[in-house]
Amino acid sequence: MFDIFKNMVKEEWRMHSSLFGHNGFALFPVFIFLFTFFVSLVLPVFRQIVSDVQIALGMHYFFLLMGAMIGAFGLMGREFMNRRFGQASLIAYSSRVLPVSERIIFANFLGKDVVYYFILYIVPFVAGFALAAEIVPAGIFSDLSTLLNLVLTLSLSFAIGISAVFFLSTVYAHSGRISLLCLFISSVLLFHVSGNLNQYTLYSLPSLSFFLNPSEKYLLLSGILISVPSAVSLIFLKIDFPQTQKNFSNSFTKICRSFGSYRYAAFVAKDSLDLKRSEGGLGKIIFSFVLPLMLVWILLSSLSKVIPSLSTLTLFALVLGVLSSSMYNWLTEYDIFASYAFLPLKASDMIKSKLNSYLILNLLPLVILILLALKNEPSSLIPSILLFLTISLYMVAVLVYLTGLSPSISLYNAKTFAFYTLSVVPLLMLNIVLSIFSSYYVFMDLMLIPFALYLLGKGFKKWDGNNCQCF
Structure with missing residues (x-):
């Protein structure tokens, strides 16, 4: 049992270090530590706006959402590995040749993920926060026992998020259509009731409750929320999908014709078919985007009751x-x-084709934003749309400039991730602070548009001159 776990940890390290380089990946937690430390140095400023309890609330829900998003990535993980490494297979998918049951293998896999990200994210995060607390006034976080408790409860929050999505992905594997229908209905209901949640709802998260008021009851509830979904998922585990031959009509030609003489019609058609026909299909959009988005809206709706000066719609945008x-x-x-x-294409041509598909996909979040704005804050409709469009354009421009056609791989390199974080986090923090005073500050973000276009132009030239690394 332990040998499987140990080999999975080695496998994870070798896989990531082969993709990102040994030094680049090893320095990733170091960057998390340094970034958290420097951000925490301004803790006294934040404590003038929010209380220590509200800071703890934000930390726990941040790691809950991170766990959910990492769990959601598991829906795409197997196909991603097959594309990148061909016939190479992870230990998790080797149950046919190993004299061990699939349940034991995946129990180790789940434990490995929790331990792995605990070391990669949670430990450096709390360590950086603790070091800053020795330098600046940190309220309740100055006590060593409180910091050790924080390590435990953040780990519990992360594990709750990843186990919940693990359960949902198991349901999806057994009945994709039914699970998607249930998720859609649940999303509509949760969006509807989110505005009626009181300020105490957020504090009902057991891991957060245990941090604020240590009690065996909250620790037990946290354990139940982790163990029960995980146990059910392992019992009804399904990793062997029927290998039936799939036949598709020539949708490519039909989609291309619908775009007429559009320059990137063929590329957009291929992207749409890749998303539709890849493993998980449209379920990837639900698990990787709509589900986290639903959680964010619920959290922000409740947070506005805790901090009334925050505009829910502005923060959501x-x-x-x-x-x-x-x-x-x-x-x-x-x-x-x-x-x-072998085609007469430059790297910039490929990037531009992906950006065209990206703009089309952005219609989905735009529609969601408009519907929420009309329902909750009609007066903030225009500012929220402007904020969403400018931030989305700026974020993708930074991604293109730093990572080209390999964002998922390059961002795990500590140096690249450091540049990415320093390019976006200060801007996001400034937007959050300014949103407290007025939602119309977002017109200042229009200045990001020419800068984003400039970055895209620089990125095109950069990757055209470095085709071998981009391709």
């Missing part, structure tokens, strides 16, 4: 712009760009 940039990752995730090398 900001987060929506950030999350929508992940769609560029989807579009480049499974494509093998070396197959385009």
